Amino acid sequence: MKNYSYFPGCSSEATAKGLGLSVQAIAKTLDMELIELENWTCCGSTPYGSLSEREAILVAARNLALAEKTGLDMVTPCSSCFVTLYGANLRLKQHPQLMGEVNEALAIINLEYHGEVRVRHLIEVVFNEVTPEVIxxxxxxxxxxxxxxxxxxxxxxxxxxxxxxxxxxxxxxxxxxxxxxxxxxxxxxxxxxxxxxxxxxxxxxxxxxxxxxxxxxxxxxxxxxxxxxxxxxxxxxxxxxxxxxxxxxxxxxxxxxxxxxxxxxxxxxxxxxxxxxxxxxxxxxxxxxxxxxxxxxxx
Amino acid sequence: MKSFVDEVVATPGGENIRACIQCGVCTGSCPVANEMEYPPREIIAMIRAGMRNEVLSSNSMWYCLSCYMCTVRCPRGIKPTEIAHTLECLANQQGFRVKGTRTPAMYRSFVSSIKGNGRVHELGMMFRYYMTTNPLAALKMLPVGLKLFLRHRMPLIPKRVKGKEDLSKLIQKFAEIRGSE
The missing domain is CATH 3.40.50.11810 (Rossmann fold)
Structure with missing residues (x-):
């Protein structure tokens, strides 16, 4: 059994309830322990990034910082959350000034991000780590x-x-x-x-x-x-x-x-x-x- | 004041815009290019020509679906998807009015739902969107909404999210640090 920090995404609890339920249902059988990230919020999402790019990265960074504390790979089943979290992670690592500003803000809620999280799509994990053969x-x-x-x-x-x-x-x-x-x-x-x-x-x-x-x-x-x-x-x-x-x-x-x-x-x-x-x-x-x-x- | 092209170059994803050779692969790859006032290739040319008002008041970037096909195919490493997001942000922050698309209103409803709940509450988001655009159009969507509701996919009340207060504090602090963007 391997542990992952699990980021469900907003829709997994609503319009895509079937996604949330089925991912939880198959995880154990596939030897994946999905530990839901505590106090997660919206990933930062494309609409957010279309109105305020940096603020969207900030929202993503809060989730990334929470995941970093677990020391586990961050796995999401939602393709939209994935592109947002993955992209924000990359931006933060490539732009030290932005990372600095983000961390200055994160300090107010006692968080800090070092750019060490690996953001992964659930399908990629299922494909590369569980593997089709084992399935x-x-x-x-x-x-x-x-x-x-x-x-x-x-x-x-x-x-x-x-x-x-x-x-x-x-x-x-x-x-x-x-x-x-x-x-x-x-x-x-x-x-x-x-x-x-x-x-x-x-x-x-x-x-x-x-x-x-x-x-x-x-x-x-x-x-x-x-x-x-x-x-x-x-x-x-x-x-x-x-x-x-x-x-x-x-x-x-x-x-x-x-x-x-x-x-x-x-x-x-x-x-x-x-x-x-x-x-x-x-x-x-x-x-x-x-x-x-x-x-x-x-x- | 920075020139328009420099402003775009300075944003994440806009770096390579000067390398554009106007080949048009972006436009040819875009599923919605023919809905746009100016398709992606033209938008890039206009940015480089300094046509700030024409670009930022156009509906083009608001049609971007973020499918990233143009980004994958551009032979010059330009990221038109990211440029579209940048243009949306600039148009939004600089108060440009855009005719012929309700997407900005939809995005605003989406973000206000996130700020209010910590996560997106779809029903609340839709309600706000229709109230600010065309309340009558909501009637047309009732059957779809009802189907989602009956299959437990449209919760009436937003879930209580513990990280909500932290998120508000964080956003406020960030605004203080950056001044107004």
Missing amino acids: TSKVKRSLNGLKVAPYYGCQMVRPDYGFDDPEFPQSLDILVNSLGGEAVPYPLKNRCCGGSLIISEEGLALGLIRKLLENAVENGAQCIITPCPLCQTNLDAYQSRVNSKFKAHYNLPVLFTSQLIGIALGIDPISLGLNTNIVSPSKMLDYIYKVKQGVESGA
Whole structure:
């Protein structure tokens, strides 16, 4: 069992409740001890950084300083928190003057940051430390060739973390296959879903979401998976809006990567928060559960 | 007063803007370039030409989705995504009014939710956003909101966050240290 300082992110408790629940549910089985960072607040977020860049870095720095005290790697399941915390960490290390000002402010709440935290995306940890091979050995319910469109979104692979390829990522494809599923070709796998502009520019974002759904269906996917709370909400909760705007009939479940891993690990659907998904995953669950399970008794 | 291009160069991420060769890969990679008054390549040219008012009053940077495709592909190491964030901050701080986008109002609602709760409370954020822009548009969003609520994804009351007071103190102190940005 390895310990991590866990940063859930705001949405893991709300719009992306299925993410928070499923990550907690799979962690133990994967020998990860996720210790929730005490008194964490908003990561600093892109909207914050778009109004006041330095103040957003300050907010991130408070979380980084708290994580540094634990001496553990800081792991977040949220791609947006990841890009923010990772970026702020880099900026602070590259700009000593900014670090100085931030630390001067942090002193008032008895914190100090030295730039020593390693910020990591949960998927990167699962891929590099748990590894697909070990996951395969823990599979209790093979996905039985379930056709899955792996949707990476943007901020798990860009701008540049040295983890997966920013244009042709593979990690989710490999994870899907390690669960007994089949990752279908998905050319738009790293294109943007519209992010938070779904609120202020809905028509624009719905057009981007439609392309992503269409591309998954064209390639025979029975579901889409994604690690990102914003991508999941856009593709899942706004699917009906896409249908009414474009007179379409999409009915494609959109799961968190951690939910799909949990299904294959034999964890029950409620613990994985599958009841919080808006497009019902029942048809794909029937497909997985009803097909004869060869490895179930032995695993 | 610093020239506009120097101002951008001085911000984190703006360093390489003088290296731009106007190849247009950023614009070609941007999923929303055709929504912008001036697409990314043009914005960079305008910054270098010192067109401060035209740039900061445009809607271009407010359309940036932070997908970082331009940043990954730029052959000159320029980070147009970061430049967009910088321009948003400058426009916001210098009080530029932007026509044709509600994104600044949405971001402000988002940040005020963070400052009020320590974390984002989505329902409160949405409420504030619709009240400051177009309350009637909220009706259109009710079905989506209701679906999220029924699946326990839209808490009515913000969670009590212990770090909230510390965060307020910190932000206040930082403002004192920096003076007004």
